[in-house]
Amino acid sequence: MSSSKAFITELLGQADIAINGSRPWDLQVHDESMFADVLARGNLGLGESYMAGAWNCVQLDELFYRLLKAKLHEQVRPSRLLWHHLKSRLFNLQSTSRAFEVGQRHYDIGNPLYQAMLDSRMVYTCGYWHHAHSLEQAQEHKLELVCQKLQLQPGMRILDIGCGWGSFMQYAAERYGVECVGITVSKEQAELGRQRCQGLPIEFRLQDYRELDESFDAIVSLGMFEHVGQRNYRTYMQVAKRCLAPNGLFLMHTIGRNRAQKGTDPWIAKYIFPNGELPCLAHIDGASRDLFCTEDIHNFGADYDPTLMAWYHNFAQHEEDIRADKGETFVRMWRYYLLSCAGAFRARDLQVWQWVFSHHGVSGGYQRPVLSSDAADAQAL
Numbered sequence: 001m002s003s004s005k006a007f008i009t010e011l012l013g014q015a016d017i018a019i020n021g022s023r024p025w026d027l028q029v030h031d032e033s034m035f036a037d038v039l040a041r042g043n044l045g046l047g048e049s050y051m052a053g054a055w056n057c058v059q060l061d062e063l064f065y066r067l068l069k070a071k072l073h074e075q076v077r078p079s080r081l082l083w084h085h086l087k088s089r090l091f092n093l094q095s096t097s098r099a100f101e102v103g104q105r106h107y108d109i110g111n112p113l114y115q116a117m118l119d120s121r122m123v124y125t126c127g128y129w130h131h132a133h134s135l136e137q138a139q140e141h142k143l144e145l146v147c148q149k150l151q152l153q154p155g156m157r158i159l160d161i162g163c164g165w166g167s168f169m170q171y172a173a174e175r176y177g178v179e180c181v182g183i184t185v186s187k188e189q190a191e192l193g194r195q196r197c198q199g200l201p202i203e204f205r206l207q208d209y210r211e212l213d214e215s216f217d218a219i220v221s222l223g224m225f226e227h228v229g230q231r232n233y234r235t236y237m238q239v240a241k242r243c244l245a246p247n248g249l250f251l252m253h254t255i256g257r258n259r260a261q262k263g264t265d266p267w268i269a270k271y272i273f274p275n276g277e278l279p280c281l282a283h284i285d286g287a288s289r290d291l292f293c294t295e296d297i298h299n300f301g302a303d304y305d306p307t308l309m310a311w312y313h314n315f316a317q318h319e320e321d322i323r324a325d326k327g328e329t330f331v332r333m334w335r336y337y338l339l340s341c342a343g344a345f346r347a348r349d350l351q352v353w354q355w356v357f358s359h360h361g362v363s364g365g366y367q368r369p370v371l372s373s374d375a376a377d378a379q380a381l
Contacts, residue, residue: 162221
């Protein structure tokens with residue numbers, strides 16, 4: 001047995017994971033060169049060797065849950081990733097000139113993939129599973145919860161920073177009678193979003209958030225802050241500050257880390273979300289301090305596990321069509337993305353926060369709404 005294989009075998013044993021074992025979370029290794037690659041390049045080596053078919057696992061989500069719950073990644077110090085970590089310290093990877101890169105490389109890879117994977121509203125952020133029994137219901141409840149947190153009223157003008165295909169704007173316009181302006185860095189999202197929202201008072205703009213300078217009654221941003229980067233957090237908050245009406249509320253929904261660190265996972269950065277960076281609570285507090293009053297912080301990160309598993313189920317249902325269109329390597333890459341992330345949220349290594357901000361504090365205090373089991377359905381009536 002090679003020293004690399006022996007070390008990884010011993011390491012995996014701490015999480016009750018075996019090489020070529022019989023349980024669904026055990027690794028089935030077909031090319032033992034992967035062991036040295038994993039030690040040299042960490043999750044980048046692990047992910048790329050999976051994409052190449054060097055190993056398999058029946059239940060990837062459970063494998064990653066066990067890896068992260070046991071904190072095995074903290075015992076591996078990849079020797080070839082120094083440049084990846086230095087880049088995030090030396091450069092602004094989320095500069096204006098790079099703003100549209102994630103749109104081109106992730107969101108513009110084809111609307112049919114996302115239509116197959118997501119719910120009917122095409123919500124590409126964590127669902128709210130309290131009282132929900134399906135992806136469709138979880139996403140509708142999340143949208144309703146956001147509307148209630150923002151205290152929307154008919155006639156309001158709402159800004160959606162990172163609007164995706166317009167799922168929130170369409171819901172809010174139909175249910176609450178508001179007007180919406182949404183910005184995105186994805187041409188594909190804007191094009192399909194306009195088609196889906198025809199006839200509603202909704203405007204899609206292909207625009208970087210830093211260009212915004214107009215007033216809105218409320219601001220929402222669901223799953224966009226992950227693309228902002230630490231060097232730009234304060235700028236992002238300043239943009240929201242200048243665009244929010246004096247008595248308005250600003251809701252920001254983001255994935256977050258338990259601890260502060262620069263950069264992001266190297267495999268995710270290379271294949272899924274280029275230039276992404278996850279904040280910790282201190283980052284958001286520091287960026288918003290002296291600009292906003294924090295009214296509410298709501299963590300429902302555990303809900304991303306069932307959301308991702310539902311997306312994977314939908315993806316798997318269309319896997320043959322996706323393979324015919326994009327190839328086997330893409331299918332393995334996307335499977336690795338969805339299931340490794342599900343495991344990370346299951347292990348509570350990652351969180352989801354919704355922050356509600358006001359300019360100077362809501363008079364008498366802000367009360368977080370409590371969404372009943374049928375609140376979204378009742379609102380639809």
